[in-house]
Amino acid sequence: MDPAFRVERLEKYYGGVTALAGVDLEVDAGELFGLLGPNGAGKSTLVRIGCGLARADGGRATVCGHAAGSVEARRRIGYLAELFRFPSWLSADEVLTVHQRLARSAGGREERERLLAMVGLSDVATRRVGAMSKGMQQRLGIAQALIGAPAVLILDEPTSALDPAGRRLVRDLLAGLREQGTAVLLNSHLLSEVEMVCDRVAILSHGRVVAAGTPDSLTSARGVVVETQEGSRRFDVARGEIPDLVARLVAGGDRIFSVVPSRSTLEEFYLETVGGEIG
Numbered sequence: 460m461d462p463a464f465r466v467e468r469l470e471k472y473y474g475g476v477t478a479l480a481g482v483d484l485e486v487d488a489g490e491l492f493g494l495l496g497p498n499g500a501g502k503s504t505l506v507r508i509g510c511g512l513a514r515a516d517g518g519r520a521t522v523c524g525h526a527a528g529s530v531e532a533r534r535r536i537g538y539l540a541e542l543f544r545f546p547s548w549l550s551a552d553e554v555l556t557v558h559q560r561l562a563r564s565a566g567g568r569e570e571r572e573r574l575l576a577m578v579g580l581s582d583v584a585t586r587r588v589g590a591m592s593k594g595m596q597q598r599l600g601i602a603q604a605l606i607g608a609p610a611v612l613i614l615d616e617p618t619s620a621l622d623p624a625g626r627r628l629v630r631d632l633l634a635g636l637r638e639q640g641t642a643v644l645l646n647s648h649l650l651s652e653v654e655m656v657c658d659r660v661a662i663l664s665h666g667r668v669v670a671a672g673t674p675d676s677l678t679s680a681r682g683v684v685v686e687t688q689e690g691s692r693r694f695d696v697a698r699g700e701i702p703d704l705v706a707r708l709v710a711g712g713d714r715i716f717s718v719v720p721s722r723s724t725l726e727e728f729y730l731e732t733v734g735g736e737i738g
Contacts, residue, residue, distance in 0.1 A: 461524035463488045463611045463642030464509060470517030471504050471666075478504040480666040481518065488610070489640045491633055493653035496663035497733055502646050503541075505663070506613055509644070510538050523610050537609030539600045541616040541646075547589030551580055551599050554588065555606065564607040574602040577635075579628050593620040601629065612636065615646045630656050654725040664733050678723045687713040693721055 464486040471479040479501045486492040496502050507513040508520050511528030520527035523535050545554050555571045564570060575581050578598035588596060597620040604612060618626045626649075633643055633656050647653050653660060654674045661671040670677060682695040685708065696704050698720075705715055 460488075461521065462486060463490070464492075464520075464522055464644060466505065466509070466518065466520045468518035469505065469508065469515055469520060471501075471508065471513070472516050477666050479508075479515075482663070482666070482668055484661050484668060484671065486611070486642045486644055488642050489637050490659065491637055491643045491645060491657045493657035493660035494644060494646045494663065495648075495650065495653065495660055495729060500663040500733075501666040502663055503615070506538075506615060506644070506646060510536060510613060534607075535610040537604035537606065537612045539604040539614050539617055541619070543600050545588045545596065545599065545603075547587065549588055550585045551575060551588070551591070551602075552584045554599060555602060558603045558606050562607045566606070570606065574605050577605070577632055578602045579625075594622060594625050597621055598625065598628070601632070608641075610640075610642065612641055612643045613646075614643065616648065617645070618647065618649055618652055626652060650726040650729055651724070660725070662729060662732055670728070670732050674725050677728045678725060679728075681721045681723045684719045684721045686716040686719075688716075689713070 462485040466482055466484055469479050469482040471477075482501065482505060484492075494502050494505070504513065508515050509522065509527050511533055514528070522532035525531035525535070549557070552571055552575070555574060559566060559570065572581070572584075575584055578601050580595060580598055580602065583591065583595065588599070591599070597617065601614070601617055604614065618629050621629065630652070633645075636643060645653065645657060657674065659671065659673050660677070661668050663669070680698075682693055683701055683704070684691050684693045685704070687708065694704055701718065705718060708715060
């Protein structure tokens with residue numbers, strides 16, 4: 460079975476600038492895949508090629524086995540751009556109605572009501588976009604991308620305008636899509652969110668994949684965090700050294716309330732990988 464989304468040796472050049480230099484990656488059905496990298500790394504170019512909005516100069520991209528940009532591929536993709544705009548005079552329900560026509564979805568009112576409920580907007584279906592908060596518009600954008608039950612969902616910074624409650628709603632929504640078999644390609648600078656929801660990630664830098672794997676495989680053990688009456692402190696020790704550390708602290712008069720293994724974060728790994736590049 461073909462992966463839901465695949466790019467092989469993908470290349471793209473803008474004049475003398477290399478945007479993509481032979482990128483390979485795959486996203487399987489039911490997988491949440493995080494695409495990371497600083498600005499100019501090639502993430503947006505890869506997404507645009509996958510959606511059929513730009514042509515590759517080398518290699519190939521496919522969606523469910525169909526060439527990216529083909530009618531068959533476009534029918535299987537839902538896309539939310541980072542800088543999207545909906546007409547301010549349309550209501551939430553009208554926005555989805557317009558996009559149903561564009562996507563040739565036969566879901567009708569039932570689909571619109573279901574999608575608005577999924578993103579927590581059922582009670583504002585008739586509210587004009589211009590009267591919505593930025594977070595509401597962001598969630599409406601996610602609902603728009605889900606019209607027609609796409610096999611591949613591409614989201615560009617989907618939680619950037621959301622408060623913590625909104626981000627949790629989106630995390631739960633993505634978990635539900637995983638269970639339904641939807642493949643999600645998530646382009647985000649919020650690495651803590653990516654670490655929580657994504658099954659695998661790839662880090663792009665200067666048009667190349669410089670690291671890829673599960674979040675756990677990219678992070679590493681970083682000693683322990685010990686909570687005492689003075690507060691929490693992290694100690695960079697190996698597992699076998701923990702009993703001696705605790706004994707020394709107790710002998711020194713500390714009261715130990717907890718000892719918790721610590722790991723590096725995806726953000727720390729990312730910064731170590733891309734160095735001083737500004738994202």
